[in-house]
Amino acid sequence: MINLPPRTKERLIILERLLERLIEQQEDKNITSKKLSALTGWSEDTIRRDILHLNMKAGSKSGYSIVELKSAIDTALGIGNSRQKHNCCIVGLDKLGSALLENSIFENSPFTLVAGFDTNVNRIEMMKSSFPLFATLDLEIKIPAMKIEYAVLAVSDDRAQQIADRLVSAGIKGIVNYTNVILHLSKNIRVRNVNTVLMLKEMYAE
Amino acid sequence: MINLPPRTKERLIILERLLERLIEQQEDKNITSKKLSALTGWSEDTIRRDILHLNMKAGSKSGYSIVELKSAIDTALGIGNSRQKHNCCIVGLDKLGSALLENSIFENSPFTLVAGFDTNVNRIEMMKSSFPLFATLDLEIKIPAMKIEYAVLAVSDDRAQQIADRLVSAGIKGIVNYTNVILHLSKNIRVRNVNTVLMLKEMYAE
């Protein structure tokens, strides 16, 4: 995993997903920085600079080979799909949590959803899912035992901080936070806040 | 709405939400840049620079007045809660869409959820909600008629681009995209991608 400048890294992650789509729809074999620019809104220069960092071999005839570019990015980011998967769980299986559980497409990603947690024991017994569901009580046991690295937090706001703390002390590395709370966690824990209103504000102020 | 540097703007949006929480829990009246730094992970200097842009009047005795700071940010971002609300809609009322509909907290934000759309006419007749639900067919009529500015897109992946195009031609300004598709839209349309796997990749590569 090469050491990439932070903004480059952010863009490459987006680019990777975009290339994946392009591969799926199989319209072209190659793509130019100009087209990528139109697709992303970033300047051609920036895109070529970003690609420069991943020192691919070939390049210039009518752009980059889409497949090669994608795999170069995967390598640089350390998310090559050959490697072992990273285990994730969802905490909070209320409407949002269970919707995420179905909607989130983990296939073709280096992540696997291996567990769900909820305080409501009736609910976890009723729900059917392709992976086991546990009581939140067992969080501290199951997370290390199952080598779960990342958690999707979809509990109610009033319990968000408390559950997050427990996740951290259970050894979690990062949290995708769907609650409306800004979590206060130690600096080495990674957090991504996912929140409709936050996004709307961002767009509005853009 | 002052013209703020982009990264400053991003941080101020986060800060605003954080200050809102602090106001709610009413523990302190003032806050220093050092404390904000601990809470956010950004340097004190950066925080003071950011605040500098909003040319507040007072400041120094034992930090900033939390309330004043928040309202200065709101003013700078143009999201002062005095102003008129911006209308939003949710498109796609499947599990995820309807979960978002309930979970998304629009109160105390400058946005209001005024409509929902779904292709399934049975569903929109069955569902109960505090605002009207329409058939997706009526999108082009209702969006201008109701002065809807932003849309939350929660349809299935295969229809995402197509619906997004229709939203744009109906006059929408921005889309919060909960689908797994990277949308290709004209540059003046604002988009925020909300996607668990994308967030996981970002965190992993961090």
Add this chain to the structure above:
DNA sequence: CGCTGTGAACGAATTCACAGCA
């Protein structure tokens, strides 16, 4: 003192401009 406000220095990211290749 501890804190803010801010010029000045520094470092990072982007854009310019153009050489070189197919």
Add this chain to the structure above:
DNA sequence: TGCTGTGAATTCGTTCACAGCG
């Protein structure tokens, strides 16, 4: 000619260092 690759210039963002205020 249309593209990439890349030094050099430029713009943007952060940090340093310190004056000034309560």
